[in-house]
Amino acid sequence: MSNEKVFSKDSYNFQLKSGVKPPLEFALDNYLTFACRHKFCREVCPVYQATGNEGYIPYGFHTSLLALYKGIAKFEELGEMFVNCLYCGACQIRCPNTLFMGDFYKVTLTTIDLVRKIRGDLAKSGVVYLGLEDAKKEVENHLSTVDNKDVMLKWTSDLNLQIGGKKDIVLYVSRFMATQDTKTARLCAKLLQKAGVDFAVMPTTYAGISEPFDIGREDLFVQLAKQDIDMLKEMEAKIVIITDPHDYFYFKRDYPKIFGDLPFDIVFITEFLWRLIEDGKLxxxxxxxxxxxxxxxxxxxxxxxxxxxxxxxxxxxxxxxxxxxxxxxxxxxxxxxxxxxxxxxxxxxxxxxxxxxxxxxxxxxxxxxxxxxxxxxxxxxxxxxxxxxxxxxxxxxxxxxxxxxxx
Ligand code: SF4
Ligand code: SF4
CATH class of the missing domain: 3.40.50 (Rossmann fold)
Structure with a gap:
């Protein structure tokens, strides 16, 4: 188990369990500042728009935790509500508590932190909520694939790319794109080659999924991220070009929270390509x-x-x-x-x-x-x-x- 802290509030490090009252600070989280009643998060939430169910928005999530604290809800029932989140972030940019991802008042964590924690604690407690087994399968599939370098690097065949070794610029291609959207991965590399960019790719990438949170394995999320960051350090990367927006989110938001400032710049592929267009190289x-x-x-x-x-x-x-x-x-x-x-x-x-x-x-x-x-x-x-x-x-x-x- 890693020592890195995944959640930045102490009350989030308390593991919720059946029959155990959550800490008051945790149960009151958003209520402490904004009373969590105005529901700015509601209309913007794609799940609410499709279901009309206020139990499936952060307001409902926080209310259910308050009910748990007061003993009028059961821990085992939380999965029925907390499975209804896409981690899309819309509510976070509408909610005054977490406005623009900034943890505005430094007292709350975001919906994503909260949903990750509840799903994870349910899984750790042996509660099989809907979707848990699928999340486990996704993690298993990911782990068995990232260890197979032939599969992970198949997209690079005939492109004549530098694999591993030291390089200032590294193109980061994680498992989903490397195996499911090889066309885009190859075109990213070809565009960089066309512009004369001197870059390398990694021998494999280990991270690239957030399902470990949903199955109560945040330690695995940290471990996989650390493996990639260590490899990028070994390659002495100064700029890491990210091809999958999910990875961009992890590198920009999760990894700095866990590991502190990263020793390289993170640039999304479209931003890097736009600079090449501006410079007349593409x-x-x-x-x-x-x-x-x-x-x-x-x-x-x-x-x-x-x-x-x-x-x-x-x-x-x-x-x-x-x-x-x-x-x-x-x-x-x-x-x-x-x-x-x-x-x-x-x-x-x-x-x-x-x-x-x-x-x-x-x-x-x-x-x-x-x-x-x-x-x-x-x-x-x-x-x-x-x-x-x-x-x-x-x-x-x-x-x-x-x-x-x-x-
Ligand atoms: S916008 Fe924020 S404070 Fe308001 S109800 Fe939603 S989660 Fe609670
Ligand atoms: S992060 Fe979850 S709760 Fe928030 S808007 Fe997206 S789906 Fe709804």
Whole structure:
């Protein structure tokens, strides 16, 4: 078990159990400052929009903890409520307690911390809440894959990349993209090569999932992150380019909280590519005649405040007609996958409804193509299209740029 502290408040280090009263400070968390009654978190929550259930928003989560403290709710029942969260972060940027991810009053933790803790404590106590077994399978699959370097590096074949060794710039490709969205991983590398960037990739990456929290193994989350950070230090990386927005969230938000300041800069791939375009090293010259909208990944827009660089890239591709939806309007949407896959697996119809709402909105805009920046959005939207018959072309912004640049 790692000694690193995952939750920054002492009351979060108390393990909730059946029949044991939670600490008052924990039960009152948000109530202490804002009385937690105005429900700013409600309308913006994609789960609330689909269910209309106030038990599934932070207000409901906090109320259930108060009920637990007062002895009128049972610990075992918490899973029925706390499974209903995508970790999308919309509530966090609406709630005055956690405004703009800043823990504004330094007394509360975010919804994501809270949901991670409750799911984890349920799992540690042997409570099998809906979705727990799926989260465990996801972790098992991840662990067995990341140890297989042949599988993890298959996407690099014939690209002539430096694998491991010392390098200032490292392209970070974690398991999901390395195995499920190899097309985007390869195009990221090809675009960097085209621009003459001298970079390396890692021999494997161990981190890249948040499900360890959902199964009560935050120590595993820390351990996998540490393995990657140690490897990046060994490679003497100064800039780490992240290709999956979920990883960007972990590197920007979770890892510094756990390990302190990291000894390298973290840059999301679209930001890095945009700089190359600005410097004239990448030239999007080929016309692409499409009318497109852009879907903000929650992990970029809502959880790390990053929405500009994909829009700049799309806007600079000749021939594109870009219906540029305001990123704040997109706080209300999520593809339905979630940052961990637990809700999608536990309640697939609910997850589908949430994603379908976004695709329907795009359809209503009259565009033919939805540009994405996240392999998990692509995965879930593709599943929804297959199941429901709705048809909108899905394309990653990396592929769009690659077509225009000619790689
Ligand atoms: S916005 Fe924040 S303080 Fe208000 S009800 Fe929601 S969680 Fe509670
Ligand atoms: S993180 Fe997203 S899904 Fe979870 S409660 Fe907040 S708004 Fe709802």
């Amino acid at each position: 030239k999007p010259v080929n016309e692409i005649k499409k009318k497109v909208a852009f879907h903000d990944p929650c992990t970029l827009n809502k959880l790390t405040g990053h929405w500009e660089s994909p829009r700049k890239i799309i806007s600079n591709i000749p021939g594109i007609e870009f219906i540029n939806e305001n990123h704040i309007d997109q706080w209300y949407y999520c593809c339905g996958n979630g940052v961990s896959i637990t809700l999608r697996k536990a309640k697939p119809k609910l997850a589908q409804e949430i994603g379908l709402k976004r695709l329907t909105r795009v359809n209503d805009l009259g565009v033919s193509t939805l540009v994405l920046a996240c392999p998990h959005c692509w995965d879930h939207f593709t599943e929804i299209e297959t199941k429901t018959g709705i048809r909108i072309e899905l394309i990653n912004v990396i592929e769009l740029l690659a077509k225009s640049v000619g790689v």
